[in-house]
Amino acid sequence: MTPTDAAVHKTAPPTRAARTERSDLTSSRLRAAFLFLLPMMTVLGVVAGWPLVRTIWLGFTDANLVDLSVTEFIGIENYYAVYDGEAFGLLVDPEWWNAVWNTLWFSVISVSLETALGMAVALVLNLQFKGRGLVRAAVLVPWAIPTIVSAKMWSWMLHDQLGIINELLMGVGLIAEPIAWTANPDTAMWAVIMVDVWKTTPFMALLILAGLQMLPGDIYEAAKVDGVHPVKVFFKVTLPLIRPALVVAVVFRALDALRIFDLIYVLTSNSTTTMSMSVYARQQLVDFQEVGYGSAAATLLFLVIALITTLTLMAGKVNLSEDSK
């Protein structure tokens, strides 16, 4: 036996032992990880999981706020049912589809405007200038105000009799008589969109600014040396490079916009012109006391948002994988 053989034989058993030790280590790590996760999972289960499951369940019942104890399972009748040849239920309720359409319209328009304006603000805030910190803080103010406060503030400013906006527009002669911004079906949705854009553009700007600040500065100097026009640099360099951050920001904002409630409720109450899915669900649940039907609406709302988010993320991912080719 050569010395090397001896060495191999001597070291072999400890190696095997070490392997079992390692797997012990791994399992103890997994145990510890699970223990650390447990409180979070419990809290999530109680505050998110249980209400969600209960809402979905209530959607299959005829529960009513008057007396929840006589709740009965009715299958999918809240969604679709036929009595005497006539169809009933959420899926054939024109008011529900009106709410879905309103929500989508609101989301697409407001998120697009906020993305464009947020990008512009972010580009400005990304520049070096005196008092930049102050401007950055100031821009965030609309976002920092609680929605209920800013919505109420705007509803006064938009008031048809006492509002300052009518006053100003009439003062400069743009309109001849006061407009009932939030009551007029032609302007109500635009009023809501305008307030939402005012409020949420800073959020978009902040997320996009974070993306901009990750970009290397040297490529801009290289572009400058190459004499590439700034507009071209923006579309060919900046935009492609911040697209991942932009997709995340748009998804965040779209999620938020699709479940819009407070702003619309404060500005226009239950008006059908601006009613969103959330406002519809609340109206069924609280005003009409139809817990079962309202829960069904809330469940559909959840499904619609889940579907749109999945589609957006898939689209984003497809683009990202193209990048790495």
Place this chain on the structure above:
Amino acid sequence: MASVELQNIIKDFGSTRIIQGVDLKIEEGEFIVFVGPSGCGKSTLLRLVAGLEDISGGDLLIDEEVVNKMSPKQRQIAMVFQSYALYPHMSVFENMAFGLELAGGSKEDIRRKVMDAAQILELEELLERKPKQLSGGQRQRVAIGRAIVRNPKVFLFDEPLSNLDAALRVQMRIEIAKLHRDMQATMIYVTHDQTEAMTLADRIVVINKGRIEQVGSPLELYHRPANKFVAGFIGSPKMNFLPAEVVELLADGVRVKALDSGSVVVPVEGSQLSVGDRVSLGIRPEHLAVSATGPLSGTVEVIEELGESHFLYVRMGDGELITVQGKGDAKARRSEKCNLQPVDAHLHLFDAGGVALPLLQQHEDKAKALA
């Protein structure tokens, strides 16, 4: 290709003067290297030439035209950055073509220019790749290619090899030298690496604290440094400086006595000196040898063996640590006393202000013969 002239160039950042009035004339087709310690202003000076920073005072001329107010594009310069500065989402081809697309050339024209540059830099196989799929050396080649396709009047390099590992740095250095020879282009190259400066430059500009210390060919700076700063900066390991005292003024030089050691004759013009003056004796490590009769003596503290040569770090009687470079393996032992013999012809003498005393002509000839 073009000449570049800097006339009393000044740059202030706020109230701090970074560049303190630089005058320099760069000839057509010359390879100029700015070298200096970090923070000396060499990169700022390059960025002033590029047009990435505004000039606070003085004039910059390219082809005898003042270009102070011109954009980098109008100056027709191209720049290679230390960090490569490639567009991460574009392929190698797109990176090189991006600057050309606005110039108005046809698609075929752009393609041809990019292919030509790719051929020079051996990038043809990589044209469809993204920067992150390239090695550091390949990325730097793309960055150089991006400069070549624009056919600029002046090439600017800002520490282009600093991010590469040692082996690649040597290889790229040779490629850049070859590129300069083939293109005959005016190039300004910034580095803190004196090997790059020595090997690439037609002329080296040594910069310190926003001022030019000396301009000259690599060997000029090595053999005739104008002052202690240049003497210490050019050459590796750096020159030893020993405090010394003038003992005697002779026809063939100045006899000085290093404190606590014997005396040597330095072949410099000593008419401005008088006996008893404090001076600095400069000896390069490669111009010192261990010898039983040498006038300098000390104790060997550390020995570094490099195989083909070795370094001795010798503590002199007055506490100075000096470096000695010898061929082959070291014969001295650690903690042993040893005597050192300098090569007289290669000695340097600096006055109290750090300014070099001029070499005597006959010794300069002798030094050349020895070299």
